[in-house]
Amino acid sequence: MASFDPLLDKDGVRLTVDDAIATVTLTNPAKRNAQSPALWRALAEAGQLLPGTVRVVLLRAEGKSFSAGLDRQAFTPEGFDGEPSFIDLARRSDAELDAAIAEYQEGFTWWRRSDIVSIAAVQGHAIGAGFQLALACDLRVVADDVQFAMRETSLGLVPDLTGTHPLVGLVGYARALEICATGRFVHAEEAQRTGLASVAVPADQLDAAARDLAGALLAAPRDALIETKALLQGAVGRTYEDQRVAERAAQGRRLRDLAGVGD
Template identity: 45%
Template sequence: MSDRVNVEISGGVAEVRLSRPEKRNALDPAMFGAIIEAGTALRDDRSVRAVVLSAEGPDFCAGLDRSSFRDLARGDRPSATVDLPPSDGPAKATGQRAVHVWRELEVPVIAAVQGHALGGGLQLTLGADIRLVAPDARLAVLEILWGLVPDMTGTQVLPELVGRDVATELTLTGRVVSGTEAVTLGLATRTAEDPRAEALSLARQIATRNPEAVRWAVRLLGVAGRVDAAAGFAAEQDAMAELIGSPNQAEAVAARFEGREPAFGM
């Protein structure tokens, strides 16, 4: 793995840590490539049952590396220089893929946010299913201050979380919000004094559940509101048809009745 991102897997929990603290984990081409590489590898790893997306140092991610803005002003796009295999998903641009790759995982992704999550750093958290933030974290859709718009899936995902009106205000003003306000707005799930420790604890708890049920739940919740009711209801029934009576579901029932921890297969 690149020196920009560290990945550790233990007990079915993968922790992906942005590792450029001296630059506030700012996004440069190497960071984009490492994030996509990490997400792609975990997407194909069936031993992983939950993922924590965190960062080293006091900040989660300060956004695009400041040196890149001079390149953008000249008409260059540094992220386009990242050498990646072609994408067969909806996200084609490098920045979009760095966020959307986390939505392609069939296990929950929990973002642990401390310090600054600005611009692309904020958008990176939008790829997670759950966002735990420090109360004093600083989050902003900052692109407008650089004469740009969010282009890492932000314009499409943000309204889903906070509503179109709030998304519009945040996008057009670049206003910085605290972690506490982010929760109030729906931009974050809840606050935690130590987001990383809380995220790891939550991930370990999820990793003790039937992995097939977890994958189905993530899949079903991921399409909620994006398919019509008939398709969503049918998908629920597909899930139940596959889960009921399966070895892991039977183990969940037996463990509950016997008052012990379940021992699930992959």
């Protein structure tokens, strides 16, 4: 992939764009890409900066670990410079605490936008917030050394960065509960077998595999892919009959578009 000046490069997040493909890279390997409120805001900003030409977004990380999760400094009394510590947040009103968590979640919500398909290329540790960031994407390609774990419950917390909905959707309620409640590692073989990952490859082939998948996605006409993604995203919440109706409406729009017939 060609190298371009980044549209964003701050707080451990870099965004570059090559025509229809955007790449978001976590850039703090010295701390195993541990996450902070500043990083979450940078992720949200990356989503806002995507040009309209972008159809596929690749999420990757520098170093041996995708993300070791939340930077534990958040739980110290001093927290991060210029940020309230989590201890301070806990002392605020319910409304203020809810608003703070909602802001943190914004870095995780845009990856499933209807006009893009997002792919997480995940190597090494993807723990807690790191696991949830990978789950925020539509698809996951993993290295054979990947280690997913949801450690929040073990720490007396819950996964709150939008990871619970996709996890249950991918592996089912019982397995999701077991993964979260035990905090155990999910390795590459299980991730692929249970649907957490589309494919598992040797670590030195991870970036190439993610780019190959991006290229395959770009082969489909954009509007057809958008309609298909919307159909699949809504399928779980619809009855069989409602899904039939949605399919007919989507196909009608596609046929009219291909035939050049206006509404």
